[in-house]
Amino acid sequence: MGRLCAAAVLVSIVLVIGARIDGLRINSVLGPILGLLMLLLGEPVYLSLYIVIASLLTGVLCGYAWGYYLAPPVLAVVFSLPGPAGTDTLQFLATLISAVWIARRIPEKHLKHFAHLVPGTQASQRQAKGGHDEHLKQVLGEKSINTSPF
Numbered sequence: 001m002g003r004l005c006a007a008a009v010l011v012s013i014v015l016v017i018g019a020r021i022d023g024l025r026i027n028s029v030l031g032p033i034l035g036l037l038m039l040l041l042g043e044p045v046y047l048s049l050y051i052v053i054a055s056l057l058t059g060v061l062c063g064y065a066w067g068y069y070l071a072p073p074v075l076a077v078v079f080s081l082p083g084p085a086g087t088d089t090l091q092f093l094a095t096l097i098s099a100v101w102i103a104r105r106i107p108e109k110h111l112k113h114f115a116h117l118v119p120g121t122q123a124s125q126r127q128a129k130g131g132h133d134e135h136l137k138q139v140l141g142e143k144s145i146n147t148s149p150f
Helices: 002-022 023-039 045-061 067-082 086-106 108-117 122-130 132-140
Strands: none
Touching: 002 045, 002 067, 002 086, 002 108, 023 045, 045 067, 045 108, 067 086, 108 122
16 A cells, blocks of 8 residues: 555646646546556556546646645546545555646646646647747846847
8 A cells, every 4th residue: 555655646746737737638648657657657547546536637627726625636536446445445545646736736826837847738839939039038137138149
C-alpha cells in the first residue's frame, strides 16, 4: 500500500496543478495519459480508473473552491475502489486529501509562469497571439529585443 499511496499522491498533486492551470482542457488529456502510464508500470487497474475519474472530475469542479477537495479524494475514490470501505481505503482517502492540500499551497504566480510553457493553455495561446518578443520584453524588462541574426 505504501508504493500505491506514493503514486496516488504524486498523481493527485499533478492533477490538481493541471486543473489550476487550465481546468478541464488540461486534465482531459493528462488523466488518461497518467492512467495508461500507471497500467504500463504494473499498478492495479482501480488506480488507473481512479486517475481518469479524478482528472475529469477535478477539471469539471475546479471552478469551485471546494471542488479540489471533493473531486479527487471523495468522488473518485467512491467511483473507483471496491467496497466496503476498510482502513486501507480510509488511509488512501486521507492521503489524497493531504495531496490536494499540498497542491493548493503552490502560489498562483508560479502556476501562471508554468501555464505559459504548457502548449494549449489559454495563457500559452495569448502569448502566441501577442508574440513571444513582447512577452520576453515584459519578462526581462528590456526596452527592445533585437531578433535579427546580424
